[in-house]
Amino acid sequence: MCYQVIERYSVCKCLYYKHAIDQCRAAGQHGHQVQEKTVLVGYACSSHSSHRPEALPGTGVLPDSGYGSGAYPAQR
Numbered sequence: 001m002c003y004q005v006i007e008r009y010s011v012c013k014c015l016y017y018k019h020a021i022d023q024c025r026a027a028g029q030h031g032h033q034v035q036e037k038t039v040l041v042g043y044a045c046s047s048h049s050s051h052r053p054e055a056l057p058g059t060g061v062l063p064d065s066g067y068g069s070g071a072y073p074a075q076r
């Protein structure tokens with residue numbers, strides 16, 4: 001029996017990595033099947049892992065950053 005290891009994310013079940021088929025001598029014969037072995041990796045993929053830090057309101061917008069008060073040249 002041939003084996004193919006398929007790694008999936010354990011959280012979202014997305015495909016992580018599909019290994020090459022480990023063929024046996026009966027490969028290619030009629031009725032021969034490839035046994036899939038699913039191995040789970042212990043995290044979610046990049047599109048399903050929501051570890052974005054929440055944007056705090058107010059940060060990034062400073063009341064007086066120096067811009068607009070003469071420090072930044074408007075014209076050259």
Ligand SMILES: [Zn+2]
Pocket residue numbers: 001002003023024025026027032033
């Ligand atoms: Zn086989």
Ligand SMILES: [Zn+2]
Pocket residue numbers: 009012013014044045046047048
């Ligand atoms: Zn996913």
